[in-house]
Amino acid sequence: MRDTNLKRRMIISDDCCDHCKGSPEDMVHALWSCPLLSPMWTHDPCWNFRASQSFATFRDLVEHFIETGVDLNYFATIVWTIWHRKNALRTTAKPCPVQQVLHEARSAQATFVRSIPPKRPDQGSGDPQQITWKPPVSQKLKVNFDGAVFREEQRAGVGVIIRDEHGSVIATMAENFPLPFSINAVEVIAAKKALKFALELGLSAIVLKGDSKYTMDALLSEEVSLADIGHLIEEAKLYVDQLDEVEFVHVKRPGNKTAHNIARYASHVSKFSV
Structure with missing residues (x-):
C-alpha cells in the first residue's frame, strides 16, 4: 500500500x-x-x-x-x-x-x-417468421434461461425453465440476487445459475438456450475474458465441465419468452423459488 x-x-x-x-x-x-x-x-x-x-x-x-x-x-x-x-x-x-x-x-x-441503456427490442422484418419451440435431440433436455434487472430494488433476477423432448416442463426456477455492475454480468450470472440448477437436478446432457449473444459466445470461447466479469464466466465454465454434454444455442427474445417472464417474476420471490 x-x-x-x-x-x-x-x-x-x-x-x-x-x-x-x-x-x-x-x-x-x-x-x-x-x-x-x-x-x-x-x-x-x-x-x-x-x-x-x-x-x-x-x-x-x-x-x-x-x-x-x-x-x-x-x-x-x-x-x-x-x-x-x-x-x-x-x-x-x-x-x-x-x-x-x-x-x-x-x-x-x-x-x-x-446509465446502462435498456435492451433494444428485436427489430422485426416486414414479414417476421414465427418462432416456435422445437424439441431437443439425442435425449437432451432444453434449459432456457434469462436475466432481468429491478433497478428500484437494486436487485436482479434469473428465470430458468427445463423441458423434455415433448415440451413437458421438468422444472422451473426463479431467483433474485444483488444487482451487479452491468447487464452482461446479469446475463452471465443467470447462465451460471441455470447450469448449477441443471446439475442439482442430476442432469447430464442439456441444450442451454439464452437470448444474450455475449453470454453464449463467452461460454463457447476457449479463453476466459480478463474483463470485469471474467471471473463469472470462469465460474460458469466450471459447471459446464461437470456436465457430460452441453450444447449452447443463442435464441432471440421471442423464443425465450417463458424464461424471461420467470426472470421478471423473480422480483416477487424470497431470493429463490423452484
Whole structure:
C-alpha cells in the first residue's frame, strides 16, 4: 500500500496506518482489516467472516470471494470508496464518515446501473417468421434461461425453465440476487445459475438456450475474458465441465419468452423459488 511503499523508498520513516495508527498500512489492512473500518463491514451479514478469517494478501481475499460467490463488483465499489475516503483524510478537513461508505458505494453503483441503456427490442422484418419451440435431440433436455434487472430494488433476477423432448416442463426456477455492475454480468450470472440448477437436478446432457449473444459466445470461447466479469464466466465454465454434454444455442427474445417472464417474476420471490 502507499505508506508501506513510501517507507521502502525511504520517503517516510513510519508506515503505520494513518487511520488507526496501530498496524503497517498494507493493502489488506487499509481496505479490509483496519479495526476502524469495522462499523462499516459489520453492517452487512455477508462480511461476517471478516472476524474469523485473515488473509496474507489482497489476492487471497479476492480469491476467497470468488470461491464463496461474493459479488465482486459490489466489493470493488466499496473498496474504491474506502480508498477515496483515505485520500480525503489526507487532503480535506471533512472526509466521508466511515458509516457512510456503504451508502456512497450503493449510490455509485446505482448511478452506473441507471446509465446502462435498456435492451433494444428485436427489430422485426416486414414479414417476421414465427418462432416456435422445437424439441431437443439425442435425449437432451432444453434449459432456457434469462436475466432481468429491478433497478428500484437494486436487485436482479434469473428465470430458468427445463423441458423434455415433448415440451413437458421438468422444472422451473426463479431467483433474485444483488444487482451487479452491468447487464452482461446479469446475463452471465443467470447462465451460471441455470447450469448449477441443471446439475442439482442430476442432469447430464442439456441444450442451454439464452437470448444474450455475449453470454453464449463467452461460454463457447476457449479463453476466459480478463474483463470485469471474467471471473463469472470462469465460474460458469466450471459447471459446464461437470456436465457430460452441453450444447449452447443463442435464441432471440421471442423464443425465450417463458424464461424471461420467470426472470421478471423473480422480483416477487424470497431470493429463490423452484
